[in-house]
Every structure is written in structure tokens, then in C-alpha cells.
Amino acid sequence: MNGKAEAAQPLTGMRLLLAGAVLALTNFMVVLDTTIANVSVAHISGSLGISASQGTWIITSYAVAEAICVPLTGWLAGRFGAVRTFTFGMIGFGLFSFLCGISTSLGMLVACRIGQGLCGGPLMPLSQTLLMRIFKPEQRSQAMGVWAMTTVVAPILGPILGGTISDSWSWHWIFFINIPVAALCAFGATRLLRSAETPTEPLRVDRGGLVLMVIWIGALQLLLDLGREHDWFSDPFMVALALISAIGLVIFLVWEFTDDQPIVDIRVFRHRGFTVAVTSLSFAFAAFFASAVIIPQWLQTSLGYTSTYAGYATAFTGVGAVIMAPIVASLTNKVDPRALVCFGILWLGLTSLMRVGWTADADFWTLAMPQLAQGFGMPFFFIPLTTLALAAVEEGETASAAGVMSFLRTMAGAIGTSVSATMWSDNAVVARSEIVSRLNTDETVAAMSAQGWSLDQIRGVVAQQVEQQALALATNHVFLISAFVFAGAAMIIWLTPRPARVVDTSAAH
Incomplete structure (x- = not known):
């Protein structure tokens, strides 16, 4: 696999256009999902019998999961290959989109949105990496320009598409529409991007840093989402979450600063x-x-x-x-x-x-x-x-x-x-x-x-x-x-x- 990846050449002709379209469409879908639910929160809240403030968990859970997974992108690509990671991420994104659509409770929907974010987090940076590999050096700036346009246009269409779908059909379809796109892009990646696979090696993952990051970020987000309903620090559970988040952050920073291969390189600060x-x-x-x-x-x-x-x-x-x-x-x-x-x-x-x-x-x-x-x-x-x-x-x-x-x-x-x-x-x-x-x-x-x-x-x-x-x-x-x-x-x-x-x-x- 490695030798094949090292010998990879930029694509040409129709194969290049189709591969570029797959990567641009993937980025469009992932960015779209950051805004498509914004105008559907009222529909979802009414359907699940929750408050509007609880409805925002649907948005924040996706964003936090995505944030946690983005630093892992480099390790995942180096360990399993960029194309393989991209394909499995796309399949996972489609699967969790289906589960979001059939969710019947806030807990289930938030859990599935977390799965969406974990699978979708690496897709944006990987789409950039693969674009740079399949286009010739003199074509890359134009390719990145088209890629950037999908990043700009997706947030515009997200609220319009989410609103129209929620009013015309139901909020479930804002997630179901991802399924055919994810299937198409996963299939396209396996057929068109195989020659663009990156070298792999048995890299060590910063497990300690990853666990600490999940703990302090998870505690912080729970504190922010649940604090108002529990009257903030008058509730011992909220105090415990605040302490876990603060102590976890300090330990995480020390750990990452001293680790040889940190999951988040804080030395850049x-x-x-x-x-x-x-x-x-x-x-x-x-x-x-x-x-x-x-x-x-x-x-x-x-x-x-x-x-x-x-x-x-x-x-x-x-x-x-x-x-x-x-x-x-x-x-x-x-x-x-x-x-x-x-x-x-x-x-x-x-x-x-x-x-x-x-x-x-x-x-x-x-x-x-x-x-x-x-x-x-x-x-x-x-x-x-x-x-x-x-x-x-x-x-x-x-x-x-x-x-x-x-x-x-x-x-x-x-x-x-x-x-x-x-x-x-x-x-x-x-x-x-x-x-x-x-x-x-x-x-x-x-x-x-x-x-x-x-x-x-x-x-x-x-x-x-x-x-x-x-x-x-x-x-x-x-x-x-x-x-x-x-x-x-x-x-x-x-x-x-x-x-x-x-x-x-x-x-x-």
C-alpha cells in the first residue's frame, strides 16, 4: 500500500473532475450540517417535547464532537491512509445521519449528533489534503478556490434548506438527505481516489492527551448546557463538572506540553x-x-x-x-x-x-x-x-x-x-x-x-x-x-x- 501511495500521480481528465466533485461535495455536506439544524431547532424541540435552550444541544454536541476529532485527523491519515480514513468517515457520517433522523428522544439525537461530529470532523481537512494530491501544482490554487466556495456557499444554503425541509416534510429529513450524498461520496472515493492514498505507518497515538481532552471538554459542555436548568453552582453536580473541567484542562495542558507527539501541539502558543x-x-x-x-x-x-x-x-x-x-x-x-x-x-x-x-x-x-x-x-x-x-x-x-x-x-x-x-x-x-x-x-x-x-x-x-x-x-x-x-x-x-x-x-x- 505504501509503495503504491508514494508512486501516486495527479489525476487527469474526467477522473480528475469527478474526484474533485466528490471532495467538494463532501466538504459542502459537512459544512452544511453545521447550519442546517439552526432553523429547525423549533421543530425538533416541539416534536421531542423539549425547551428551545435544550434544542441548542443538537447544535453544540455536533460542534464539540467535531472539535475533538479534528486534531486526530493527522494521526488517522498517517495510521490508516487518507483515502481509507475519508471513506470510513463518510460511511459513518451517513450512518449517524440516518440514526439522527429516526431519533425519538433528545438523548438519542444528541448521541447521534456526537457520532456525526466524530465522523465528520476529519472530512474537511482530508478533502483539502486529497485535493492537493490529485491536482497538479499549477492547478491547486484554482481547485482550492472551488473548495473554498463550497465552504462559503454551504452556510448560506443551510438555513434555507433546513427551513424548507422542516416546513415541507419534517425535521427528520434534514438528516436523511445526507444519506444518498454520503453513499455517493464514499463510493466515489473508493473508485476514484484509490491511487491518491497516502503512506501509512504504525504511529503512536497520544491516548492520555485524547482521554484528558474528552474529559475536560465534555465536562465543560455539560456544565454550559445543563447549568441554567440546575441553577448553576447551587447544584453540587454543576460544581463537580466545573472542577473536573478546570482540573482536566490544567492536566491536559501539562501533558500536551511534555508529550513527544501531542494530540494538540500547544507549543505553537x-x-x-x-x-x-x-x-x-x-x-x-x-x-x-x-x-x-x-x-x-x-x-x-x-x-x-x-x-x-x-x-x-x-x-x-x-x-x-x-x-x-x-x-x-x-x-x-x-x-x-x-x-x-x-x-x-x-x-x-x-x-x-x-x-x-x-x-x-x-x-x-x-x-x-x-x-x-x-x-x-x-x-x-x-x-x-x-x-x-x-x-x-x-x-x-x-x-x-x-x-x-x-x-x-x-x-x-x-x-x-x-x-x-x-x-x-x-x-x-x-x-x-x-x-x-x-x-x-x-x-x-x-x-x-x-x-x-x-x-x-x-x-x-x-x-x-x-x-x-x-x-x-x-x-x-x-x-x-x-x-x-x-x-x-x-x-x-x-x-x-x-x-x-x-x-x-x-x-x-
């Missing part, structure tokens, strides 16, 4: 530029991803939007990103990347402030325009920030640094979702009590009674208004906090030095 860049990335991405989860829930639970129209409203983010991505890519080597990143993150903060004035009677375009504006700033944030981070490390550390970036970005999105969902729910409770004290008065009852309303009708109208306005105020509060987070993330980027070398950003996944 010795470079100030990398540390500052990924810190900025983590905070900004947490605030960005949280909005992608909160907005669809608010539109459906409070404003009466269907999943389809919630998808239309949120998908506008991707339109601006598609337009600006090539422009920003050309500017990265001409303008100080720190200035581009600072502008991009501040722009995201500005779009958060645009949402602070949202009310319960906001029309479609009032909701959609900040999404469109946000999209124009996203490439200024993502593309130059990748350049800044990877240029700060040594050339031999680029792959490790890219893996750490992907891990932290995904974890930041999951944590940001959990924190914002809790904040949103808690603020709604506070706002609800304040509004009730002002609206539910004798004067209100007398005024509405004079217009012919019965007491039961008055109570119903008041309750509906209180709920709508409370959620609107809670949403505004979340975006106000997000604006401050964006501002802080934008300012700290100036602590990183300007890149001293040009990097191949295709290493970032």
Missing part, C-alpha cells in the same frame, strides 16, 4: 502572533456563531416566522461574504492584515449594534439587512486572520497550528452558543417580570374593558405581548454584549506582529 490571532478569532467567532443560532429561534418562537422564512432572513449573511471574499483575498498581500482584521471584526460589531434596535414588530428587511451587511465584513475577518496566525509560526508547524486554530474556532462556536442561549433565556425572564409589573395594571384592564374586551381576552393579549417584548429585549441584550466582544477582539489584534512571510492558507481547515 509560544509565538505571540499566533496566540493573539487565535484569541481574537475565538472571541469573534463565538459572538458570530451565537447570532446564527439565536436569530432563527427568536424569529420562530416570537415573531411567528416559519423555518423557511427564518432561513431566508438569516441566509443573507452568505451573500455579502461571496461577493467580498475574492476582493479581500487580493487585498491581503497588499494591505496590513491587522488593519483588515480590525476593520472586519469592528464591522461585525457594528452589525450587532444594528440589531440592538429590533422590536417584536420588525419587518423582514429590517431583520435581513443586518445579516446582509454582516456578510460583507466576514471575509475581512476570516481570511487575513488565518494569514496572521499561520505566518506567526515556523513553516514546519503550519499544519499543527492550523489544526489548533480549527479546534479552538469550533469550540468557541459551541461555547458561544451555550452561553448566549443561557443569557437569552435568563434575560427574557428578567424582562418578562419587569414588563408584567408595568403592563398588567388596573388602568390597562379598564382601558381594554372599555373597548369591549373580556377579562380572559385581556389576560391573553397581555401575556402574548409580554412574551414577545421580553424575548425582543433579551435578543437586543445578547447583541449588545456581542458588540462589546467584537470590539475587544478587534483591538487586541494589534498586539500581533505583521506577517514576515507568505503562507499557504490551504493548510487551515
Whole structure:
């Protein structure tokens, strides 16, 4: 197998086009699944009889599992071969998609989403690796451009597709549609990519680091997801989870720093530029991803939007990103990347402030325009920030640094979702009590009674208004906090030095 892999040559003709399509379609499907469930949470919550905050576990469980598995990609490819790992990952992704679709409880669905994330985590970086192997050197930049477009377009179509499927059929089909795609891509990989297999060797896996990572991340995510329902640290179980997470993180960091082949190479944090860049990335991405989860829930639970129209409203983010991505890519080597990143993150903060004035009677375009504006700033944030981070490390550390970036970005999105969902729910409770004290008065009852309303009708109208306005105020509060987070993330980027070398950003996944 090894000799075969070492003699592998770039593909040509129709075989190359089909293989490239398989890899691009795989990446599209994996990225799509990060957003397709966002607008379906209301449907899933209603079907399974759970709260909206519990529904976010469906999103965070996938993201956390994916984050855990991404650092294992290099070891899996080196131990079993990139094509073989890719094929089995695709088969597993399809199988867990089927199990997600037939889930009848929250526990089953979350467990299957974890399986999806574990199988899907390596697929994105492996699709990049295999693209670089099957295309000739002079064709690789164009191939990576097409691959990058699938990464940008998938989040646009995710909310629209998820909403349309949930409204027209049922939420189960947002998972079932993965099955034929996974089968097609797995079959295509075995038929078309066999000659692109990578060399294998009996590599040692950092079992201790892997176990520690699963323990502290799992404890942290359980704490974030269950904390509100258990009144946080008044519950001994929540205290235990916090201690396990904190102690586990410390032991994990010490273990990884001293291990010869760490699962997460934390030595890259010795470079100030990398540390500052990924810190900025983590905070900004947490605030960005949280909005992608909160907005669809608010539109459906409070404003009466269907999943389809919630998808239309949120998908506008991707339109601006598609337009600006090539422009920003050309500017990265001409303008100080720190200035581009600072502008991009501040722009995201500005779009958060645009949402602070949202009310319960906001029309479609009032909701959609900040999404469109946000999209124009996203490439200024993502593309130059990748350049800044990877240029700060040594050339031999680029792959490790890219893996750490992907891990932290995904974890930041999951944590940001959990924190914002809790904040949103808690603020709604506070706002609800304040509004009730002002609206539910004798004067209100007398005024509405004079217009012919019965007491039961008055109570119903008041309750509906209180709920709508409370959620609107809670949403505004979340975006106000997000604006401050964006501002802080934008300012700290100036602590990183300007890149001293040009990097191949295709290493970032």
C-alpha cells in the first residue's frame, strides 16, 4: 500500500473532475450540517417535547464532537491512509445521519449528533489534503478556490434548506438527505481516489492527551448546557463538572506540553502572533456563531416566522461574504492584515449594534439587512486572520497550528452558543417580570374593558405581548454584549506582529 501511495500521480481528465466533485461535495455536506439544524431547532424541540435552550444541544454536541476529532485527523491519515480514513468517515457520517433522523428522544439525537461530529470532523481537512494530491501544482490554487466556495456557499444554503425541509416534510429529513450524498461520496472515493492514498505507518497515538481532552471538554459542555436548568453552582453536580473541567484542562495542558507527539501541539502558543490571532478569532467567532443560532429561534418562537422564512432572513449573511471574499483575498498581500482584521471584526460589531434596535414588530428587511451587511465584513475577518496566525509560526508547524486554530474556532462556536442561549433565556425572564409589573395594571384592564374586551381576552393579549417584548429585549441584550466582544477582539489584534512571510492558507481547515 505504501509503495503504491508514494508512486501516486495527479489525476487527469474526467477522473480528475469527478474526484474533485466528490471532495467538494463532501466538504459542502459537512459544512452544511453545521447550519442546517439552526432553523429547525423549533421543530425538533416541539416534536421531542423539549425547551428551545435544550434544542441548542443538537447544535453544540455536533460542534464539540467535531472539535475533538479534528486534531486526530493527522494521526488517522498517517495510521490508516487518507483515502481509507475519508471513506470510513463518510460511511459513518451517513450512518449517524440516518440514526439522527429516526431519533425519538433528545438523548438519542444528541448521541447521534456526537457520532456525526466524530465522523465528520476529519472530512474537511482530508478533502483539502486529497485535493492537493490529485491536482497538479499549477492547478491547486484554482481547485482550492472551488473548495473554498463550497465552504462559503454551504452556510448560506443551510438555513434555507433546513427551513424548507422542516416546513415541507419534517425535521427528520434534514438528516436523511445526507444519506444518498454520503453513499455517493464514499463510493466515489473508493473508485476514484484509490491511487491518491497516502503512506501509512504504525504511529503512536497520544491516548492520555485524547482521554484528558474528552474529559475536560465534555465536562465543560455539560456544565454550559445543563447549568441554567440546575441553577448553576447551587447544584453540587454543576460544581463537580466545573472542577473536573478546570482540573482536566490544567492536566491536559501539562501533558500536551511534555508529550513527544501531542494530540494538540500547544507549543505553537509560544509565538505571540499566533496566540493573539487565535484569541481574537475565538472571541469573534463565538459572538458570530451565537447570532446564527439565536436569530432563527427568536424569529420562530416570537415573531411567528416559519423555518423557511427564518432561513431566508438569516441566509443573507452568505451573500455579502461571496461577493467580498475574492476582493479581500487580493487585498491581503497588499494591505496590513491587522488593519483588515480590525476593520472586519469592528464591522461585525457594528452589525450587532444594528440589531440592538429590533422590536417584536420588525419587518423582514429590517431583520435581513443586518445579516446582509454582516456578510460583507466576514471575509475581512476570516481570511487575513488565518494569514496572521499561520505566518506567526515556523513553516514546519503550519499544519499543527492550523489544526489548533480549527479546534479552538469550533469550540468557541459551541461555547458561544451555550452561553448566549443561557443569557437569552435568563434575560427574557428578567424582562418578562419587569414588563408584567408595568403592563398588567388596573388602568390597562379598564382601558381594554372599555373597548369591549373580556377579562380572559385581556389576560391573553397581555401575556402574548409580554412574551414577545421580553424575548425582543433579551435578543437586543445578547447583541449588545456581542458588540462589546467584537470590539475587544478587534483591538487586541494589534498586539500581533505583521506577517514576515507568505503562507499557504490551504493548510487551515
